[in-house]
Amino acid sequence: MTKVSKNIILKLDNLNKYFGGVPAVKDISFSINQRELVGLIGPNGAGKTTIFNLITGVYFPDSGHINFQGEDITSLKTYEVIRKNIARTFQNIRLFPRSTALENVMVAMQQHHACSFGEAITHFGRWGKKEREIKLKSMDILDKMGLAKRADQPARTLPYGIQRRLEIARALALDPEFLLLDEPAAGMNPEEVNELNHLIVDIHKELKITILVIEHHMDLVMEICPHIICMNFGTKIAEGNPDEIQRHPEVLKAYLGVEVDE
Amino acid sequence: MDILLQQIINGLSLGSVYALIAVGYSLVYSILMFSNFAHGGFLVIGGYICYFALKSMGTGIWIAGFLSLLGAGISAVLTEKLAYKPIRENTNNTLYLLIASVGMSIVIENIFVVTVGGRFRALPPIIPTQPVNLFGLATTSAFDLLSLVAAVFFLGVLQILLIKTKWGLAIRAAAYDLKTAAFMGVNVNLLISIVFFIAGTLAAVGGIFLSVRYTLYPQLGAITIKAFVAAVIGGLGSLPGAVIGSVLLGLAEMLTAGFISSQLRDLVVFSLLIITLLFRPQGLFGKNISEKV
Amino acid sequence: MSGYTDGIIILLCINSIAAMGVSLLTGFTGIFSLGHAGYMAVGAYTAAILTFQYEVNFILAILLGGAMAAILGYVIGVPTLKLVGDYYAIVSIGLGEAIRLLLENGGTITRGARGYPGIPPYTTLTIALCFFVIMAFLMFNLINSRFGRAFKACRDDYIAASLLGYNTSKYRILSLVLSAFYCGISGALLGGFLSFIQPIMFDMIKSTELTAVVVFGGLGSMTGTLIGALIITLITELFRPISQYRMLIYGAILVIIMIIRPEGVMGQHEFGPKLLKVLKRKFLRGNFSKEGGES
Numbered sequence: 085m086t087k088v089s090k091n092i093i094l095k096l097d098n099l100n101k102y103f104g105g106v107p108a109v110k111d112i113s114f115s116i117n118q119r120e121l122v123g124l125i126g127p128n129g130a131g132k133t134t135i136f137n138l139i140t141g142v143y144f145p146d147s148g149h150i151n152f153q154g155e156d157i158t159s160l161k162t163y164e165v166i167r168k169n170i171a172r173t174f175q176n177i178r179l180f181p182r183s184t185a186l187e188n189v190m191v192a193m194q195q196h197h198a199c200s201f202g203e204a205i206t207h208f209g210r211w212g213k214k215e216r217e218i219k220l221k222s223m224d225i226l227d228k229m230g231l232a233k234r235a236d237q238p239a240r241t242l243p244y245g246i247q248r249r250l251e252i253a254r255a256l257a258l259d260p261e262f263l264l265l266d267e268p269a270a271g272m273n274p275e276e277v278n279e280l281n282h283l284i285v286d287i288h289k290e291l292k293i294t295i296l297v298i299e300h301h302m303d304l305v306m307e308i309c310p311h312i313i314c315m316n317f318g319t320k321i322a323e324g325n326p327d328e329i330q331r332h333p334e335v336l337k338a339y340l341g342v343e344v345d346e
Numbered sequence: 347m348d349i350l351l352q353q354i355i356n357g358l359s360l361g362s363v364y365a366l367i368a369v370g371y372s373l374v375y376s377i378l379m380f381s382n383f384a385h386g387g388f389l390v391i392g393g394y395i396c397y398f399a400l401k402s403m404g405t406g407i408w409i410a411g412f413l414s415l416l417g418a419g420i421s422a423v424l425t426e427k428l429a430y431k432p433i434r435e436n437t438n439n440t441l442y443l444l445i446a447s448v449g450m451s452i453v454i455e456n457i458f459v460v461t462v463g464g465r466f467r468a469l470p471p472i473i474p475t476q477p478v479n480l481f482g483l484a485t486t487s488a489f490d491l492l493s494l495v496a497a498v499f500f501l502g503v504l505q506i507l508l509i510k511t512k513w514g515l516a517i518r519a520a521a522y523d524l525k526t527a528a529f530m531g532v533n534v535n536l537l538i539s540i541v542f543f544i545a546g547t548l549a550a551v552g553g554i555f556l557s558v559r560y561t562l563y564p565q566l567g568a569i570t571i572k573a574f575v576a577a578v579i580g581g582l583g584s585l586p587g588a589v590i591g592s593v594l595l596g597l598a599e600m601l602t603a604g605f606i607s608s609q610l611r612d613l614v615v616f617s618l619l620i621i622t623l624l625f626r627p628q629g630l631f632g633k634n635i636s637e638k639v
Numbered sequence: 640m641s642g643y644t645d646g647i648i649i650l651l652c653i654n655s656i657a658a659m660g661v662s663l664l665t666g667f668t669g670i671f672s673l674g675h676a677g678y679m680a681v682g683a684y685t686a687a688i689l690t691f692q693y694e695v696n697f698i699l700a701i702l703l704g705g706a707m708a709a710i711l712g713y714v715i716g717v718p719t720l721k722l723v724g725d726y727y728a729i730v731s732i733g734l735g736e737a738i739r740l741l742l743e744n745g746g747t748i749t750r751g752a753r754g755y756p757g758i759p760p761y762t763t764l765t766i767a768l769c770f771f772v773i774m775a776f777l778m779f780n781l782i783n784s785r786f787g788r789a790f791k792a793c794r795d796d797y798i799a800a801s802l803l804g805y806n807t808s809k810y811r812i813l814s815l816v817l818s819a820f821y822c823g824i825s826g827a828l829l830g831g832f833l834s835f836i837q838p839i840m841f842d843m844i845k846s847t848e849l850t851a852v853v854v855f856g857g858l859g860s861m862t863g864t865l866i867g868a869l870i871i872t873l874i875t876e877l878f879r880p881i882s883q884y885r886m887l888i889y890g891a892i893l894v895i896i897m898i899i900r901p902e903g904v905m906g907q908h909e910f911g912p913k914l915l916k917v918l919k920r921k922f923l924r925g926n927f928s929k930e931g932g933e934s
Contacts, residue, residue, distance in 0.1 A: 140802060166804035178799040180792060182859075182907055191792050194785040195804050204784035205777045211784065218785075236916070258803065381725040432898045441671060442901045444728060445854055448673065448847060449893025456887040568843075571736075574729050582725070609744055616733035623726060624718050 091118045092151075093262060093294050094139070099148035101134055108134045110318040112148070116296060116311075121288045123309030124298045125329075127338055131318040132298045133175055136264050140172055141165040152262070171260035173251045175267045175298075181240035185231055185250050188239055189222040192257035197221075222257060229253045229283075245276050249283070256287065263287075265297045269304050277301055281308050306330065314338070352486065353604035354597065359490035361596020362497030363559075366552035367573035368580070368588035369501060370545030376521035376583035377541050380440040381574065383447040384425060385549060386567025387454030392418035392550025393469075393557040393566060394458060400470045407472040414554060415547040422546025423539045425450055431535070451567065458564040467562040475558070493555045500551055501589065504544065508585075513540060521583065572599075575619045581632025590630060594618075645764045646832075647876055652771035653762075653828045654852070655868040659778045660821025661849045662864035666857070667782060668814040669794030670720070671728045673846050674735025675822050678708040680742060680841035682823025683830040684749055687758045690831070697761035701770070701827040708823025709816045716815040721808065735846055742838040754837035755830075762831035770828060774821065775865070781817075782861055783909075790814055791859070822849075844886065851889045855896055856903050863905030 094116040101109040109131045116122050124132050137143045139150055141162040150158045157165055171192075179188050197218050203209040226232050229249050234242060239250060248268055255263060265284070269277045285308050288295050299305045305312060306326045314322040314335050321334040329335055371385045395417040399410035429450050433442050458464075475489040508514035516537055520527040528534045552573075556566060572595060580591025595615060602614045622629060657679055664670050682704035689700040719730050743752040750756075781787060792800040793807045801807050830836045848871070856867025875885060896903060908914045 142798070142802075161806075162801040163804050163806045166802060172802060174799070174802075178796055178802075180795040180799065182795065183791065187788065191788050191800075192803050194788065197785075199785065201786070204786050205781045207780045207784070215784075254803070375725075381728065429894050429898065433901070437901065439901075441669075441724065442897045444671060444725065445850070446894050446897035448850070449890045449895075449897065452847060452886055452890030453894060456884075456890060460883055460887060571729070571732055575733070578726065578729060609740075612740060613737060616737050619730060619733055620719070623722055623730060627722060627726065 092116065093118045093120075093153055094296075095149075095151040096135070096139075097149040097151065099135070099138060099150065100146045101131075101138060101143060102146050107318045109138065109145070112315075112318070112320055114313055114320060114323060116294060119288075119292055119294055120311055121284070121294075121309050122296045123305035123312040124296060124315065125300070125302075125305055125312060126315035126321075128300075129317075130315040130338075132315055133266055134318075135315075136172060136266055136298065139165070139264065140170065166258065169259070169261040170264065171255040171258040171262070172264035173248075173255050173266055173268060175270065177247050177251055179239040179247060179251055179254070182238055184236050184238055185226060185242065185253075186219070186222055186235040188250060189225055189254050189257045190218050192254045193222045193225075194218050196259055225253050225257055229256075244271060248272075248280075252283070252287075256291070261293055263293055263295045265295065267298050267300060269299060269301045272301075274303070277304055280304065284308060349604055353600045355486045355490055356604075357597035357600035358593060359486075359493050359596070360600060361576075361593035362494045363552045363555050364573045364576050364592035364596055365589045366497050366500060366548045367570055368577040368592045369504065369585050370548040371570070371573060372577045372580070372583055372585055372588040373517075373521075373541055374545050375577070376585075377517070377524060377538060378430075378434070378440075378443070380443040381447070381582075382430075382545075383444065384429075384450035384454060385545065385573075386570035387425070387451050388418045388422045388546040388549035389553035389556065389570060390454065390458060390562075390564060390567045391421045392546075392553035393562045394462065395550075396554050397467055397469055397557065397562055400472060410472075411551075411554065415550045418550035418553070419543040419546040421454075422542040422549075425454075426538060426542045431538075455564045455567055462564075464564050467557075469554075469557050469562060473555075473558050489555075489558065496551060496555065500548060504548070504585075507544075513537070517541060572615055575615055577629075579618060579622045579629055581629030584629070584631035587629055587631035647872070649762060649764055649767040649828075649832055650876070651869060651872050652767040653825050653832065654872050655771060655865055656774050656828070657822045657825035657849055658852045658856075658864050658868040659775065659861065660818035660825070662853045662856070662858075662861055663778065663782070663790070663821070664814050664818035665850065666853050666859045666861075666864065667787065667794060668790040668811060670811060670814065671724065671850075672731040672818075673728055673843060673850060674731035674733070674738075675818065675849055676841040676843070676845035677735040677738035678712060678819040678822035679826030679829065679845065680738055680836075680838065681708040681711055681819075682826035683836045683841070684742060684755065684826075685823070686827035687755050687830045687836055688748070690759050690761065691755075691757055697759065697831060698766075701761075701824060701831070704827030705820045705823035708826070709820035712816045712819025713812065716812045720811045720815060732843060732846075735841075735843060739838045739842055742841075749838075752838060754835055756835045758830045758834045758836065760831060760834050762828045767828060767832070770824065774824065778821075779861055786810075786813075794859075847893075848889060851893050854903055855892055857905035857907065858901075858903060859907035860903070860905035860909055862908075862910040863903050866904055 092115045096112055096114055099109055099112040112135065124135065126132055134143065138145050141160050141164065145158060149156055152168055157168060180191065197214050199210045199214045203211040223232065223235060226235055231246065231250060231253060234246060239247065242250065252268065269280050272280065281304055284295065284297065297305065297309065310325055312324065312326060312329045313320060314329055316338040321338060322329055322332040367385065367389060371382060374382045392414045396410045396414035399405050399413050429446050430443055433446055473489060473492060475487050477485050478488045478491060479485050508518060516527065516532045520532060520537055524534065556569060560566065573592065576591035576595040577588045579594065580587025595618065598614055598618060599611045603611050661675050664672055685707040686700040686704035689695040689703060690697050715734055719727065722730060742749045745751060789805055789810050792803065792805060793810050797807045852867040852871050853864050855871065857863030878885060908917060
């Protein structure tokens with residue numbers, strides 16, 4: 085197991101978010117260290133995706149702070165947050181449906197390979213070189229994710245599991261330091277979840293990035309996340325390693341009635 | 347003071363006509379979530395049916411009016427069935443409906459240009475327009491009062507329909523969430539037809555009054571852009587909003603025309619639109635729909 | 640080459656330039672506008688006044704016409720582009736009309752509703768073709784670059800785009816400014832071709848014409864836009880005798896295309912090797928069940 089650095093990469097401080105009087109997130113505080121692989125679990129409606137939306141600037145919190153790598157990013161706009169090297173995937177896949185798999189990745193990849201407007205409209209100067217770089221590196225990522233064969237297929241024609249992978253590939257093309265995965269295993273059968281497990285662990289090991297995973301599937305989270313945070317009704321009800329979480333009375337209470345994949 | 351009161355009444359009268367149009371437009375928007383740019387076409391159809399009924403068939407105003415409303419309502423339903431239904435069954439993208447509605451508005455307008463010609467026609471003077479003295483405070487025309495009364499009447503009927511009838515309930519449910527209403531057993535296609543019929547009839551009433559006010563010509567439907575603006579100011583999808591927005595707009599227009607300049611009327615209308623969209627884009631009563639991420 | 644043919648080609652160039660501008664905004668960035676004739680008007684009047692009153696060199700005048708339109712696009716765009724879909728469409732109608740009204744009431748500067756005659760006829764066949772070729776070159780390059788991909792991302796899913804680090808507002812404004820520039824140039828060339836311009840030439844009918852061209856050719860295909868401009872300009876000329884039916888035909892085209900083939904003639908494809916690949920795949924895959932069922 086790689087030694088986790090003691091530096092805190094993300095710190096949530098007493099975050100509150102209300103939607104018309106209903107608290108979606110209430111007094112949430114937790115911190116994540118560099119290069120950790122953390123799981124965020126909880127029943128439907130617990131506020132997990134809201135946390136992602138707060139971190140990435142889709143919503144602004146009603147109170148509280150979000151600190152990323154020592155910087156307060158609470159009031160940053162979405163694209164500003166992403167430019168701090170944070171990337172995310174979505175609960176409902178948000179690929180560009182009519183663009184090909186390759187194009188989807190290129191849209192992300194080109195963020196780090198800019199050329200000027202003048203070069204873009206004339207195709208002079210660095211344009212050619214940059215385009216080749218973008219294309220090559222995008223194919224590279226697709227290849228690593230086993231999607232190279234699908235490069236020219238429109239995203240909306242791809243099988244569901246492949247689409248999920250593509251979304252992760254696209255997020256990785258941003259070369260993030262912090263990756264947020266929102267229910268990456270949704271709708272997958274146990275075999276696919278297993279594959280996904282390996283994928284996430286591989287990404288974590290090879291790219292040495294911090295990953296925060298929202299998941300419903302217990303078998304994914306318990307197996308690969310040494311650090312788990314559990315939420316319910318907008319608040320944090322437990323935090324610890326898989327053993328502690330599995331035995332925690334609040335967690336069991338929250339999940340009673342929900343089938344447990346064993 | 348005299349002029350002020352005069353223009354206020356003018357504004358209310360104009361606003362009431364806008365309200366008839368804006369409410370129908372907003373009703374369609376609340377169900378289908380798209381702006382039916384062809385709405386003005388229903389107005390024109392109503393106007394022409396009334397004109398020809400009065401002129402060529404020689405009927406009285408009541409029958410002409412009835413035919414006009416019926417005709418416009420049916421045209422609206424036909425438009426929906428022929429042009430919009432195939433598109434909305436194919437795709438969720440309302441942009442296509444929007445573009446089709448722009449096309450339909452052009453088609454309807456130009457059918458009239460091509461068949462009956464684009465010249466201005468004055469409606470036979472069936473609707474009284476003589477001056478009426480209001481409690482000694484101001485003089486207004488009977489026409490203004492009548493259009494106000496007609497608007498209140500028809501909107502009142504609509505309100506009763508929405509609140510007291512089964513279909514009214516279905517419409518309100520569908521306005522809230524069309525898909526769920528369908529799950530609850532509402533015949534969505536029939537509901538949409540009913541909504542379009544209502545929108546068409548309301549537009550026809552407005553069309554008749556506008557024809558008297560401005561004379562009848564194929565491009566009269568273009569005036570609905572102001573009703574659209576009113577609906578947006580009041581909040582797209584909100585019926586009370588459409589009414590209030592219309593009244594505000596009518597007043598603003600008339601007060602500008604009366605006290606500043608008639609040329610600037612339209613500019614004032616669009617300025618109000620811009621201001622609303624900049625500072626309160628959902629309008630006065632509109633629902634704030636944010637996308638779920 | 641007779642003068643008549645020359646005229647048609649010039650008109651084609653003029654319409655194509657404006658159409659490319661609208662295509663960038665509507666087809667590629669997903670912003671539906673019904674007021675773009677207003678930008679043509681700004682370009683036309685700017686160039687007309689500069690060449691007629693101040694005897695400015697016509698090429699400079701044309702470019703300044705485009706620039707004025709672009710600046711106006713920026714000024715209008717910044718506050719209004721955050722509006723979504725239908726709202727922006729209504730605003731765009733209003734803006735187009737407002738520009739026309741201002742021109743009609745512009746007193747001695749714009750000569751009002753009667754029109755502005757006596758514009759030096761600077762739009763020759765050569766000039767029109769040169770402008771067309773250069774502007775088409777730049778546009779095709781643009782959409783085939785990172786900017787093109789960025790515009791399309793903003794169009795297809797602006798939330799996803801912003802979550803990939805794109806400042807979607809900036810791209811929307813850029814798209815509007817460029818499209819306004821193109822329409823401005825087109826308008827300026829039109830003035831130099833007809834030697835006469837009138838505010839009514841740039842009304843909602845003209846705006847709808849531009850939109851019809853883009854929709855017909857295919858939202859998201861620049862090649863389609865040019866094909867659309869070609870076909871519609873030719874139809875307009877051929878059917879000049881029955882021009883009263885012209886608008887009826889435009890309207891019908893819009894409706895029919897939305898029903899039968901909303902993606903237009905070219906869909907989202909451009910003409911080129913990729914298109915052949917796609918056609919081949921479609922043809923071959925025709926016998927097999929649609930992919931997406933396999934796991």
